[in-house]
Amino acid sequence: MSDHEHGHGHLHEHGHEHRRHGFRHRLAHLLTPHSHETADKLDSALESSARGMRALWVSLAVLGVTALAQAAVVAVSGSVALLGDTVHNAADALTALPLGIAFVLGRRAATRRFTYGYGRAEDLAGIVIVLTIAASAAFAGWVAIDRLLDPRPVAHVPAVAAAALVGFVANEWVARYRIRVGRDIGSAALVADGLHARTDGFTSLAVLVGAGGSALGWQVADPIVGLAITAAITLVLRDAAREVFRRVLDAVDPALVDRAEAALREVEGVRGVGELRLRWIGHRLRAEVAVVVDGDMTVRQSHAVAVAAEHALLHAVPRLTAALVHADPAPVPGETDPHHALAHHTPA
Numbered sequence: 001m002s003d004h005e006h007g008h009g010h011l012h013e014h015g016h017e018h019r020r021h022g023f024r025h026r027l028a029h030l031l032t033p034h035s036h037e038t039a040d041k042l043d044s045a046l047e048s049s050a051r052g053m054r055a056l057w058v059s060l061a062v063l064g065v066t067a068l069a070q071a072a073v074v075a076v077s078g079s080v081a082l083l084g085d086t087v088h089n090a091a092d093a094l095t096a097l098p099l100g101i102a103f104v105l106g107r108r109a110a111t112r113r114f115t116y117g118y119g120r121a122e123d124l125a126g127i128v129i130v131l132t133i134a135a136s137a138a139f140a141g142w143v144a145i146d147r148l149l150d151p152r153p154v155a156h157v158p159a160v161a162a163a164a165l166v167g168f169v170a171n172e173w174v175a176r177y178r179i180r181v182g183r184d185i186g187s188a189a190l191v192a193d194g195l196h197a198r199t200d201g202f203t204s205l206a207v208l209v210g211a212g213g214s215a216l217g218w219q220v221a222d223p224i225v226g227l228a229i230t231a232a233i234t235l236v237l238r239d240a241a242r243e244v245f246r247r248v249l250d251a252v253d254p255a256l257v258d259r260a261e262a263a264l265r266e267v268e269g270v271r272g273v274g275e276l277r278l279r280w281i282g283h284r285l286r287a288e289v290a291v292v293v294d295g296d297m298t299v300r301q302s303h304a305v306a307v308a309a310e311h312a313l314l315h316a317v318p319r320l321t322a323a324l325v326h327a328d329p330a331p332v333p334g335e336t337d338p339h340h341a342l343a344h345h346t347p348a
Contacts, residue, residue, distance in 0.1 A: 091136065
């Protein structure tokens with residue numbers, strides 16, 4: 001390695017947390033001390049996975065009990081709308097399984113085949129959840145149209161209304177819990193799962209309104225509201241799909257890039273910031289960047305600048321757990337960029 005070129009990077013964990021409101025998220029940063037010890041580097045990631053698993057198991061229990069209670073009311077009332085809501089709640093509870101598998105896989109160490117680890121399993125789980133939301137929307141629409149074409153009286157309307165209210169409260173609580181934890185640990189899949197729970201809460205609300213209409217003798221109230229809720233579910237599906245597929249394509253919030261560049265420019269010895277790349281691997285963020293330093297620096301001096309740049313990134317960017325910093329010499333008049341020369345001489 002020449003004394004004007006240096007690459008530096010290693011895994012580094014932080015306990016930073018941030019909340020994102022909607023899919024255009026805000027960033028909040030808490031300055032905390034950090035350590036290079038291996039145990040410290042793993043604690044934050046393991047804690048994130050543990051919080052994710054806890055959120056999944058709690059929501060699975062809440063929605064499982066809700067679905068069982070609603071199923072008992074379906075058996076005595078014959079409510080098709082409540083049956084659909086029960087199926088939605090059961091399906092939502094079961095989405096904890098692919099996410100749970102993803103969190104478990106994400107804890108596995110990187111191998112020579114999977115050199116970045118298994119964090120991408122979360123993105124695959126997110127796709128499964130988006131497909132589940134789509135299936136829920138299709139089912140809700142189908143049930144609503146069927147009830148609109150063939151209105152049927154509902155027995156035990158008060159019990160149906162109570163079951164629907166319980167379903168709405170349970171789903172909204174689970175949705176808020178999943179979304180909050182998902183945003184805290186940076187898991188797009190868990191956020192999407194929370195949005196799925198919210199769509200099921202909308203379905204429960206539709207059943208409640210429909211039951212009120214049935215009590216007033218207006219049998220088409222339930223299917224009409226069901227169609228409106230189907231439209232709302234479709235809007236939620238659009239947002240969830242956009243977030244998950246952006247994550248799959250390595251998209252990041254541009255505000256993160258701006259924040260990283262600003263932090264690097266404040267580092268003593270950094271004359272400029274070259275190519276900067278950020279990517280999510282599960283709920284962990286990774287950075288790769290080239291910084292421009294004085295071409296007369298020694299290897300040790302450029303190493304020190306790279307270390308300082310890495311630390312600046314790890315403190316400035318929430319959820320960043322690894323940074324690879326490469327130091328390039330500032331060009332002098334008439335000098336050829338070695339990267340360009342290498343590119344021209346690389347065989348096709």
